[in-house]
C-alpha cells in the first residue's frame with residue numbers, strides 16, 4: 009500500500025514512536041510525548057534514515073544510538089527526569105537524548121551534555137537549535153560541553169539522572185560520586201560484550217546495580233583512541 013503520509017517528517021517520527029509503543033519498548037505516555045515532540049530527523053546527518061530502528065553513523069567512528077535504545081533509556085530514567093531535576097548525558101553525540109532530557113526536566117531543571125569531540129558538540133548545538141529544545145538551550149536549562157565524560161560534569165552535580173551513551177570497561181567512579189542519593193544512572197558496561205546496567209544510589213549513599221539487557225555500544229574512551237578507530 010502507498011504510504012499516504014510519506015514525505016512528512018512529523019508523521020514519520022510519529023510512526024517510529026507508534027512502533028516503539030507497539031513493541032512494548034515505550035510504555036509511558038510521557039516518553040511517547042517527548043519522542044513525538046523531538047523530531048529525530050533533525051539529529052541524523054542528511055542522506056540517512058532517521059526513523060529506522062538502527063544506529064546510524066555520525067562521523068568520528070561513532071553512531072547515534074538506535075531509537076529503541078533511546079526509548080529504553082528514557083523509560084528507565086523517567087522517574088529521575090521529573091520537572092526541576094538535573095540530568096547528565098555522557099557522550100551526548102548528536103544531542104538527541106540531551107534534548108529529550110531538557111523537555112522532561114523543564115525550565116526549572118537542567119539537562120547537561122558532555123561530549124569529547126568538539127565538532128560533535130557544535131553539530132549537536134545546531135541540531136538542538138532547530139528542535140523543540142531550542143528554548144531550553146537559549147535560557148540555559150540545556151547546555152552541551154566539550155569534555156571527557158568519564159570525569160562527569162561536576163559543575164551541576166549532583167544528578168538525579170545520568171545516562172552514558174558509550175560503553176565503559178567499568179563504571180567511572182566520578183559518575184557514581186556525582187549521582188544524587190535517590191539518583192539513577194544507566195550505563196553500558198563491558199568491552200566486546202556489554203550489559204546495560206542500572207545503578208541506583210540509595211539515601212545512605214550505597215548503590216544497587218542490576219543488569220537490564222545485553223547491548224553493543226561504541227567505547228567510552230579517550231578522544232585519541234576513538235579517532236584512531
Ligand code: SAH
Pocket residue numbers: 068070071072073098099100101102103104105122123124125128155156157158173174226227228229230231234
Ligand atoms: N548518545 C549519542 C551518541 C552515542 S555514540 C547519540 O545517540 O547521539 C557515543 C558518544 O560518546 C560519541 O559521540 C563519542 O564521541 C562519545 N564519547 C566516547 N568517549 C567519550 C568520553 N570519554 N567523553 C565524552 N564523550 C565520549
